[in-house]
Amino acid sequence: MxxxxxxxxxxxxxxxxxxxxxxxxxxGARFILRIDPQNLAAASSVWGASLPPTIGGLVSGFGRIATCIGPDEWYLIAPLTEQDAIESAFAALYATTIHSLVDVSHxxxxxxxxxxxxxxxxxxxxxxxxxxxxxxxxxxxxxxxxxxxxxxxxxxxxxxxxxxxxxxxxxxxxxxxxxxxxxxx
Structure with missing residues (x-):
């Protein structure tokens, strides 16, 4: 371990x-999310809050932080206790929406x-x-x-x-x- x-x-x-x-x-749990901005609504529903649509935008609440750091890139922070649930939710999203979620917590x-x-x-x-x-x-x-x-x-x-x-x-x-x-x- x-x-x-x-x-x-x-x-x-x-x-x-x-x-x-x-x-x-x-x-905390930290992720880099890469997704086509046209699919931002789907990612937002999985994340549990609206992801900021513009570069530089930041949304925070309920211990989670999301900021848009590129045209198709978001930096996500959440409590460590939510890491597995977030990974599972985004894994399920792969069935309908192409994206990449990388755990950078380490x-x-x-x-x-x-x-x-x-x-x-x-x-x-x-x-x-x-x-x-x-x-x-x-x-x-x-x-x-x-x-x-x-x-x-x-x-x-x-x-x-x-x-x-x-x-x-x-x-x-x-x-x-x-x-x-x-x-x-």
Whole structure:
């Protein structure tokens, strides 16, 4: 039996009074869904909620998150307890609708970036204008040469989805930026 280890377990920075906090996000089931946008209604019914039809769109509720990251590509997150049911439902969909659902839970980890200086912290290492990113949107981007999926969940609340193999690098980069912000550097 394979044992799982969250690479960022037991980490958090800094405290409740900080202008920006980072913390690991609880593990979840993560999938990449590729499907013709004309069949989005069928995939939405299997997912249990409407999938966003436009690139950058993000829909969340009941512990599930779905963001459109390409013309025919969605990044899906759900509680681990729902993973088998989601896989079974999409497997049944193969009978009528061509698609690809790939479990990427083993390769991804989430980092929450929260607080009034969250935009500043992310802007320090991401090339596009983070402040212009609408609340309730998501995109695939680069942070210090590392591919991530960035979700803007609230005005001062972001979620960075990064490969496990790069999670220490991204964590340490964000931790350093947080320290600089707290010191006013």
């Amino acid at each position: 394979m044992q799982t280890h969250h690479p960022l377990a037991e980490r958090a920075l800094p405290g409740a009074q900080a202008r920006v906090n980072i913390r690991p996000v609880e593990d 390769r991804e980890v989430g980092i929450a970036v929260e607080g009034p200086a969250a935009v500043l912290a992310l802007q320090a290492s991401i090339a596009f204008d983070i402040a212009a990113m609408p609340v309730g949107s998501g995109c695939r981007t680069i942070i210090d040469r590392v591919q991530i999926i960035l979700l803007r969940e609230g005005q001062d609340s972001f979620r960075v989805e990064v490969w496990n193999s790069f999670s220490d690098h991204v964590w340490n980069l964000l931790a350093g930026i947080c320290r600089e912000i707290e010191l006013g550097v």
